[in-house]
Amino acid sequence: MGKAIRDVYGETIRKYGATNENIVVLDADVSGSTKSAVFGKEYPDRFYNCGISEYAMMGMAAGMAKSGKIPFVNTFAVFLTTLGSLAARTFMSYSGLNIKMMGGYGGLSDAFDGATHHALEDIAMMRTLPGVSVMVASDAAITDWMVKTAIETDGPMYIRLSRDAAPDCHPEGAQFEMGKGMVVREGSDVTIIACGLMVSTAVAAAEKLAEKGIQARVVDMYCIKPIDAELIEACAKETGAVVTAEEHSVIGGLGGAVAEVLAKAGCAVPTEMVGMQDRHGESGPYAALLKKYGLDADAVAAAAERAVSRK
Amino acid sequence: MTSEKKKELDALCLKFRRSLIEILHDIQTGHPGGSLSVCEILTTLYFDEANITPENAEERSRDKIILCKGHAAPMLYLELAEKGFFPMEEMKTLRQIDSRLQGHPCSKETPGVEASTGPLGAGYPLALGVALSDMHDKIDAYTYAILGDGEINEGVVWETCMNASKFKADRLITILDWNGVQLDGTTEEIMPVGDVELKFKAFGYNTIVCDGHDCAALSAAIKAAKSVKGIPSIILAKTVKGKGVSFMEGKNTWHGAPVQDEHYETAMKELGGAQ
Known part of the structure; x- marks a missing residue:
C-alpha cells in the first residue's frame, strides 16, 4: 500500500x-x-x-x-x-x-x-x-x-484528494499532462476507465478478469476536465466495451463525462457505470462501504463481464 | 474637505443622478433605488479619497473599491466612465447584448471593475482577501468594500467580519449603504438586524456613523477610519434609497423597477439643478 x-x-x-x-x-x-x-x-x-x-x-x-x-x-x-x-x-x-x-x-x-x-x-x-x-x-x-x-x-x-492510502499505480517517472488520461494496464476486450482510488481497484479487477480469459485495459482518467476524448474514443473502438469506475455518483461525474464523449463520437459500445447508484452512503469501515455499494474489485470485474457479454 | 471640493463633488453627484435616470429610462431596466443611495459614497471615494485612476489601474499600490452590492452597477459605471475608464457614450449599451456593461459588474469585461459582484455577500470576503494580500506584502493601499444593508442578511458577511477581526484587517474599510430598504420591503419588515452598529462592534469593528449623502462627512469618516490601527473599520453611512427623486425615496418598489416616461419627466424636473 x-x-x-x-x-x-x-x-x-x-x-x-x-x-x-x-x-x-x-x-x-x-x-x-x-x-x-x-x-x-x-x-x-x-x-x-x-x-x-x-x-x-x-x-x-x-x-x-x-x-x-x-x-x-x-x-x-x-x-x-x-x-x-x-x-x-x-x-x-x-x-x-x-x-x-x-x-x-x-x-x-x-x-x-x-x-x-x-x-x-x-x-x-x-x-x-x-x-x-x-x-x-x-x-x-x-x-x-x-x-x-x-x-x-x-x-x-x-x-x-483522499483521506486514504492508494497503491502506487504509475511507474516511476511517468509523465502526466493536463487534459490527458493514461493507460496503466493494457488489454483488448474491455476498457475500464477509472479515477482516484478506483484506478488501483480497476487494476485488481483486471487481474481477476485475466484469470477468466478477459483482457481488460485500465485507464487512469486523472483529468476529468478537460477530458481526453481521443483516448476514450480509441479505447472504445479498440476494445469494444467500456466500464467507468468512480467513487462518485454515476450521474454527472466520470461516467457522465465518458458517456458524453462516446455519444458525441457516435461510438455506441456497451457501457457500464460503476459508482454510487444515485444514492447516499452510510457510516462504516471504508472497505465495507466500498463492498456494499459495489465499488470493489469484484463489482468492477462483474461490470466488465456484463459489458463484454453485451458486445 | 474644502467647500470648493464639496461643491465639485455635489455637482458630480447631481450629474450622475440625472444620467442614471436618463439611461434607466432609455433602456427600461436596471436598479435605480440602490444606485441613487450609494451615489455620494462612490463619488467621495472615486473623486476624493481613493487613489485610483485608469493610469494606475494595474498597480497594486492603487486603492481598490469593491462594490459588493453589485446591483448598483449603473452608478458604478457612471463613476468609472467619468474617471475615464471607458467612454461615457458606452453607458447606452448597459444591459444590452454584446455590451461590456453587464447588469452586474464583471471584472473580466469592464475596465475599472475590481470584482464580479451581484451575488450578495460574495464580494465582501474577496475584498478582505485583497486587503490581507496587500498587508502581507506591505503595500500601502486601502481596500474599500461597499455593502448594502439588505446584503448583511447574508451569513458570509458575518463570516467575513470574524476573519477581518482575526487577521486585524485595518486596511479594509467597509462602508454600509444604510438606506433601510431591501427588495421586498424595509429592512425592519424583512429582516430586522437590530442594532447594526452594536453588531459590528461585537464582531470587533471600529464603527463610525455618518450622513451618507454628505461628501464632506464621508471624507471625514474615511480619514477617521484610516487612523484606527489593528482592527477593521466600518462606516455606517445613513442614506435614503432612491435619494434625490421624491417618489422613489424610501420605496422598496423602486429597487429594480423600470423608469417610465411620466416618472422620467418628474424625476428630471426634480434633478433640474445646475449642470
Missing part, C-alpha cells in the same frame, strides 16, 4: 511552498485532517486558518488570487464544493481567478463519519463550471504532479 493521499499532499504543498512566495494556503479548521497544517507550520505567514467559514474562505482566496497569489483552499470536498460553490462559480469560473480548490476526503474516504461527510457529487458540480479544470488524484506520484501543476499552470482548478 502506498502512502495516504492526504499525507502526500501535506508534504508536497510544503515542499513546493519554498519554490514560490505567492503560494498561500487556506483551511477551514480541518488543517490537521487535510494536512494543510504541514504547510502552515513551515510558512505561518502564508497560512490562513479561516475557522469554519468555507464560503468566506473561498471569497478570501479569490481576493488573494486577484492580488497575484496562488491560493490553495482546503477542507473536506463535500463542504468545499457546496458551501464554496457560489464563490467558485462567481470568482473561479465567471471571473477566471487562479484559485486551486483542494477537495480533501474525496468519495467515501471519510467512511465512518457517514453520508453527511462523503463527497459523491463534487465532480459533477465542479465539472459544469466553465473554465474550471477538474482532476482526481489516484496515487502518491500523481498527487505530487497535480500540486506542482496547480502552481505552475495559471487557471482555476478543482483537485480531489
Whole structure:
C-alpha cells in the first residue's frame, strides 16, 4: 500500500511552498485532517486558518488570487464544493481567478463519519463550471504532479484528494499532462476507465478478469476536465466495451463525462457505470462501504463481464 | 474637505443622478433605488479619497473599491466612465447584448471593475482577501468594500467580519449603504438586524456613523477610519434609497423597477439643478 493521499499532499504543498512566495494556503479548521497544517507550520505567514467559514474562505482566496497569489483552499470536498460553490462559480469560473480548490476526503474516504461527510457529487458540480479544470488524484506520484501543476499552470482548478492510502499505480517517472488520461494496464476486450482510488481497484479487477480469459485495459482518467476524448474514443473502438469506475455518483461525474464523449463520437459500445447508484452512503469501515455499494474489485470485474457479454 | 471640493463633488453627484435616470429610462431596466443611495459614497471615494485612476489601474499600490452590492452597477459605471475608464457614450449599451456593461459588474469585461459582484455577500470576503494580500506584502493601499444593508442578511458577511477581526484587517474599510430598504420591503419588515452598529462592534469593528449623502462627512469618516490601527473599520453611512427623486425615496418598489416616461419627466424636473 502506498502512502495516504492526504499525507502526500501535506508534504508536497510544503515542499513546493519554498519554490514560490505567492503560494498561500487556506483551511477551514480541518488543517490537521487535510494536512494543510504541514504547510502552515513551515510558512505561518502564508497560512490562513479561516475557522469554519468555507464560503468566506473561498471569497478570501479569490481576493488573494486577484492580488497575484496562488491560493490553495482546503477542507473536506463535500463542504468545499457546496458551501464554496457560489464563490467558485462567481470568482473561479465567471471571473477566471487562479484559485486551486483542494477537495480533501474525496468519495467515501471519510467512511465512518457517514453520508453527511462523503463527497459523491463534487465532480459533477465542479465539472459544469466553465473554465474550471477538474482532476482526481489516484496515487502518491500523481498527487505530487497535480500540486506542482496547480502552481505552475495559471487557471482555476478543482483537485480531489483522499483521506486514504492508494497503491502506487504509475511507474516511476511517468509523465502526466493536463487534459490527458493514461493507460496503466493494457488489454483488448474491455476498457475500464477509472479515477482516484478506483484506478488501483480497476487494476485488481483486471487481474481477476485475466484469470477468466478477459483482457481488460485500465485507464487512469486523472483529468476529468478537460477530458481526453481521443483516448476514450480509441479505447472504445479498440476494445469494444467500456466500464467507468468512480467513487462518485454515476450521474454527472466520470461516467457522465465518458458517456458524453462516446455519444458525441457516435461510438455506441456497451457501457457500464460503476459508482454510487444515485444514492447516499452510510457510516462504516471504508472497505465495507466500498463492498456494499459495489465499488470493489469484484463489482468492477462483474461490470466488465456484463459489458463484454453485451458486445 | 474644502467647500470648493464639496461643491465639485455635489455637482458630480447631481450629474450622475440625472444620467442614471436618463439611461434607466432609455433602456427600461436596471436598479435605480440602490444606485441613487450609494451615489455620494462612490463619488467621495472615486473623486476624493481613493487613489485610483485608469493610469494606475494595474498597480497594486492603487486603492481598490469593491462594490459588493453589485446591483448598483449603473452608478458604478457612471463613476468609472467619468474617471475615464471607458467612454461615457458606452453607458447606452448597459444591459444590452454584446455590451461590456453587464447588469452586474464583471471584472473580466469592464475596465475599472475590481470584482464580479451581484451575488450578495460574495464580494465582501474577496475584498478582505485583497486587503490581507496587500498587508502581507506591505503595500500601502486601502481596500474599500461597499455593502448594502439588505446584503448583511447574508451569513458570509458575518463570516467575513470574524476573519477581518482575526487577521486585524485595518486596511479594509467597509462602508454600509444604510438606506433601510431591501427588495421586498424595509429592512425592519424583512429582516430586522437590530442594532447594526452594536453588531459590528461585537464582531470587533471600529464603527463610525455618518450622513451618507454628505461628501464632506464621508471624507471625514474615511480619514477617521484610516487612523484606527489593528482592527477593521466600518462606516455606517445613513442614506435614503432612491435619494434625490421624491417618489422613489424610501420605496422598496423602486429597487429594480423600470423608469417610465411620466416618472422620467418628474424625476428630471426634480434633478433640474445646475449642470
